Amino acid sequence: MTITDPRDPRVADFHDLHAGDRRPGTERGTGPVVVEGVTAVERLLASGLPVRCVYGVPGRVDQLAVPAGVPVHVADKWVLSETIGFRLTRGVLASCERPVPPALPDLLAGARRIAVLEGLNDHENIGSIARSAWALGVDALLLDPTCADPYYRRAVRVSMGHLLTTPLRVLPDWPGDLERVRSAGFTTVALTPGADVDLAAVDPVAHPRTAVLLGAEGPGLSAAAMDAVDVRARIPMRPGVDSLGVAAAAAVVFATLR
Amino acid sequence: MTITDPRDPRVADFHDLHAGDRRPGTERGTGPVVVEGVTAVERLLASGLPVRCVYGVPGRVDQLAVPAGVPVHVADKWVLSETIGFRLTRGVLASCERPVPPALPDLLAGARRIAVLEGLNDHENIGSIARSAWALGVDALLLDPTCADPYYRRAVRVSMGHLLTTPLRVLPDWPGDLERVRSAGFTTVALTPGADVDLAAVDPVAHPRTAVLLGAEGPGLSAAAMDAVDVRARIPMRPGVDSLGVAAAAAVVFATLR
Structure with missing residues (x-):
């Protein structure tokens, strides 16, 4: 019409x-x-x-x-x-209509690599991360309850629509629900500039299923989330610099863990 | 006052x-x-x-x-x-005042890794690329004459100010000036989804100095630029996908070539 x-x-x-x-x-x-x-x-x-x-x-x-x-x-x-x-x-x-989130066991059963986002309040960063995630072999996204709405228009646009089709759900009990991810066989990895471990040292053979946690720029991941993971790792950077945007950091992480 | x-x-x-x-x-x-x-x-x-x-x-x-x-x-x-x-x-x-661009020989003499941008008309992408470049060990930026102004307010903001201090200049003769980059000992690498070579195969020992070319989303690099380089390489992606934003792709490239 x-x-x-x-x-x-x-x-x-x-x-x-x-x-x-x-x-x-x-x-x-x-x-x-x-x-x-x-x-x-x-x-x-x-x-x-x-x-x-x-x-x-x-x-x-x-x-x-x-x-x-x-x-x-x-x-x-x-x-x-x-x-x-x-x-x-x-x-x-x-x-x-808004996608119906898959049940967590179903989401986990179909995935080998997962990105877990905590406190991401910028829709464009969520969209960019979703776009990179799909391109670089991440199978599903999990969000803590404080992330911005991933189905907001700007997030969907920046993701080039991939947010609509990527398996995605909010973990209501945060960070408690990370234990359910670990129980399903995932190594949980927190990305944080202060870690001693280089991300490239997380061996994909020893850790065939990984769930990597990314926090917002500025505050980064919460202490509770860092305490709940198996590994804390960092992206090697120029000495004295910790200035990588979260969407850029996510892309590096996804490419490295592939 | x-x-x-x-x-x-x-x-x-x-x-x-x-x-x-x-x-x-x-x-x-x-x-x-x-x-x-x-x-x-x-x-x-x-x-x-x-x-x-x-x-x-x-x-x-x-x-x-x-x-x-x-x-x-x-x-x-x-x-x-x-x-x-x-x-x-x-x-x-x-x-x-606008930074005075270093002479090309000076810029090249001080660099081991360079990013070369062609046709990037989005200020925020230029800013994001500059931020990642600095963090991930890229020493200088070169721009073709059609890129947007890198000293525009939004670009500087997204770069967290790193655009002000990163050695940077426009190559006036494009792509002819790439020959000057090659003559200085740089392996020129074009990033393009259609390449056969995996970026990770560009051995940093065999190629201690690299200049990587990135084009705008959508059109990508021009045929003339692709013809002028030593190597055409791609980021491995999920089959059937070529959907990585240029700023995310740049971050992956810089981390891979490190």
């Missing part, structure tokens, strides 16, 4: 995205997920997740193989921009 | 930063550099670069060891925000 009124209720999932990434009346971590750009929308459409709506300019929507039954709305770029509240350079959006 | 008028000419370097990161009347790549936040400003003050001005709230300015002769202005956070045109959460800024 062609949308001519930016406030059309059929595209309500996309109203005022800056102001309302969380829909009015929804709690943090609830409400539909908004996906931007052809690549990420294609990934969504291929994922089997319940798509609510596709909305974009005709030239971009025509590039997509939209399954039957999914509402598709087109508009010119001015109406589209009015709906979302800013100029969208990518020209197409979609919304979907 | 305490500033009470946001338009005070003594803090003109910081007027309307969003709108005027390039000062009106200046060309791209000219004009003073604006530095934000205590960490980056401290790095600037310790660098020996010609500082023009420090401007911030008293609590942040008091944390800094400002050399004699540098003008220091303080203001409350409302006046400061009015000057720059947005709410500055970091509370302190400084401006400096």
